[in-house]
Amino acid sequence: MDHLVIGAGPAGLQLAYYLEQAGRDYLVLEAGATPGTFFRTFPRHQRLISINKTHTGCTDPELNLRMDWNSLLSDDVGLRFTQYTERxxxxxxxxxxxxxxxxxxxxxxxxYNTRVEKITRNGSFRIVTDRGQEYETKRLIAATGVxxxxLPVIPGIETAELYDVCQSIFATSSTSAYSSLAKAIPGSRPLTI
Amino acid sequence: MITTASVIHVAGPGSIRHAWKSHFVGDLRAVNNSFLDTYQLKSQNALVDGNIERIERGNGGYLVTVSFARVSEVQKSLRYDRVIVCTGFRFDASIFDEQCRPELVIRDRFPAKTSQWESINVPDLYFAGTLIISTSQIAPMTARDFTSDIASFISLSHSLAPASVSKAMDIAGRNHWHSLRHAYFVWLLICTAVVALGVVLEEIKPRVMGAIDPVTGFRAPRPIISVIARRIATVGWILIVVGVIGEGAFEALVAGADSHLQEITDGALGTAITQVGILEKQAEGLRKEAEDERSARVELEASVSWRRLTKQQKFAIGTKLATEYAPELTSVWYTTGDAEGSSFAADIAEILSDGKMWVVPPLTLPISNEESAKTGDPIKRWPTGVKLASTKDVASRSLAKVLAKELNDRGFDSGMDAIINAPGLLTDKQPSVMIVVCPRPQGPQGEAKLRAEAKKKQQATTSQDDHH
Structure with missing residues (x-):
């Protein structure tokens, strides 16, 4: 294989789009069941801060894309994030x-459902997945995000609640993301690091 | 949390950078800064600008020691009900084998890359998305971090201050000897010129004595001039003698000055070599510190990582259950909003499916401890770990117990505990097992827990040996 991309988030998909358009030999490996699974958990309050400008007062697709912080680039002007929500x-x-x-x-x-477990190199890259498959590729693109x-090394930090598993101050059902966002026990004293 | 919490502190080691000022989207965005109003307008909440020294848990709360950034050497211990760690994310380089592991930057959080977004040490490995945006945007910050690192490094290394003094003295000494050597050399030149003049004068004598007559072979006599010529020749001889002595003396002085200069150079070289040695030692120390921090972080991450079963573990437990209990009706649950729990619930469902059970795929269980909470109530915590319940028949009870044991053996806290009344779910008409994946327990789980326990045991035996 010529190009192997790890991660089907926005970056992985955008790369895949151009590799597909160029007729290249490529494959994307994604640990989750769908693209962008990071967004199913993060941000924990489930509200994005990348603005969605649906109304620009302009019909020029180029300018509209310039105001659009979420869409991926493609020839299909109908496939823009602005069509998905007004928020x-x-x-x-x-x-x-x-x-x-x-x-x-x-x-x-x-x-999908394929997590990369090990990457070794002997000339080309060799990738082993958790399903036991092996791939060989000339070029490897890490689009895994962070x-x-x-965790900063602070004595006792492991006793605190971590952002990724922290309970109850975050609502995760997106429909209620605004109404029940961030509730603390009444009168409690939380510290956020 | 602003609506209900009495006091919220947000702590961090650096001052806040506003995205509206820095134009970097990774800095604090105005959409998220409404909290700042509650601080600036004195509504009990606060930003704590400082380093967190330690976090101690006990008595249903936390004691957090902070050293304040703007007040030197002031430490304060503050009490909190909850401590929530929101310190960001990092790139996971652990999947790369050592021979092709990309170098990392910014406290090992991002890959180091060229302007072509290629790894600086692994050719043909490229980065995309967040990994690029963050690093290129954070680059100025890195530079600043570097500068401050170097500044503190310099101020900390006491050996550099005397070194700079001795260097200044070296420069002064060198200048002194340089100017002396210059003066001696000028005198040496003058002496040489005197010798040359002497030779010329001495040479005048035969010429002014008159030409030799070719016939008689005698010089034509020029009485007055010949007397003057003889005197000039004598002066010439004296000048030659004085000049040669002077040359000798000043040559010696120049050589002396040269050797002084050489000494200074040698001394400086020696100091430089010592300096390099000291710096190398310090660099080694810093490298070791970085390495220690890295391994501490690896240990830390292992102790807080998400519960996860490997393919082999799932298969091993599944096969064990299949031979004795399959098929049996099982259902897996996790608490609403618990992403980690949902992923572990999926792992357990896969065990059961490997074990040929009838599995109800993971469902959410809306449990909450907030509804009845009032101000001043003690902080209640969610039950944690995996809780199993079954119908009363022997097979179901045994299946639940075996599964709990298998999970415990692999370091995942599990126990028989019906944490929820589920009328209709567990009826004796249909034997079944209910598995509720509660939030992750505090402290290490899985491999990390087993390792920690083994270590504790080893320490206990060692101390016992010491005692004997």
Whole structure:
């Protein structure tokens, strides 16, 4: 294989789109069941801060794309994130939906539920997945994002609640993301690091 | 949390950078800064600008020691009900084998890359997305971090201050000897010129004595001139003698000055070599510190990582259950909003499916401890770990117990505990097992827990040996 991309998030999909358009030999490996699974958990409050400018007062698609912080580039002007929601700060779930549609629309070569476990190199890269498959590729593109929590080394930090598993101050059902966002026990004293 | 919490502190080691000022989207965006109003307008909440020294848990709360950034050497211990760690993410380079592991930057959080977004040490490995945006945007910050690192490094290394003094003295000494050597050399030149003049004068004598007559072979006599010529020749001889002595003396002085200069150069070289040695030692220390921090972080991450079963573990447990209990109706549950729990629930469902059970795919269980909570109530925590319940028949009870044991043996806290009344779910008409994946327990789980326990045991035996 010429190009192997790890991760089917926005970056992985965008690369896959251009590799597909150019007729290249490529494959995307994705650990989750759909594209953009990071957004199913993060941000924990499920509200994106990348603005969704649906109304620009302009019909020029180039300018509209310049104001659009979420869409991926493609020839299909109908496949823009602005068509998915009116919310200025959109729900993360809308992003997951959009990325799924994007991958399907262009029949991008993505293998889901496949986590890369080990990468070795002997001339070309050799990739082993958790399903026991092996791939060999000349070029490897890491589009994994920053997937591990970063923890400063502070004595006792492991006794605190971590952002990724922290309970109850975050609502995760996107429909209620606004109403029940961030509730603390009444009168309690929380510290956020 | 603003609506219900009494006091919220947000702590971090650096001052806040606003995205509206820095134009970097990774800095604090205005959409998220409504909290700042509650600080600036004195509504009990606060930003704590400082380093967190330690976090101690006990008595249903936390004691957090902070050293304040703007007040030197002031430490304070503050009490909190909850401590929530939101310190960001990092790139996971652990999947790369050592021979092709990309170098990392910014406290090992991002891959180091060229302007072509290629790894600086692994050719043909490229980065895309967040990995590029963050690093190119954070680059100025890195530079600043570097500068401050170097500044503190310099101020900390005491050996550099005397070194700079001695260097200044070296420069002064060198200048002194340089100017002396210059003066000696000028005198040497003058002496040489005197010798040359002497030779010329001495040479005048035969010429002014008159030409030799070719016939008689005698010089034509020029009485007055010949007397003057003889005197000039004598002066010439004296000048030659004085000049040669002077040359000798000043040559010696120049050579002396040269050797002083050489000494200074040698000394400087020696100091430089010592300096390099000291710096290398310090660099080694810093490298070791970085390495220690890295391994501490690896240990830390292992102790807080998401619960996950490997393919082999799932298969091993599944096969064991299949031979004795399959098929049996099982259902897996996790608490609403618990992403980690949902992923572990999926792992357990896969065990059961490997074990040829009838599995109801993971469903959410809306449990909450907030509804009845009032101000001043003690902080209640969610039950944690995996809780199993079954119908009363022997097979179901045994299946639940075996599964709990298998999970416990692999370091995942599990136990028989019906944490929820589920009328209709567990009826004796249909034997079944219910598995509820509650939030992750505090402290290490899985491999990390087994490792920690083994270590504790080893320490206990060692101390016992010491005692004897």
């Amino acid at each position: 200025y700060f959109p729900d993360a779930e809308d992003m997951v939906r959009y990325l799924g549609d994007f991958a399907a629309a262009f029949r991008l070569r993505i293998q 997937s591990k929590p970063y």
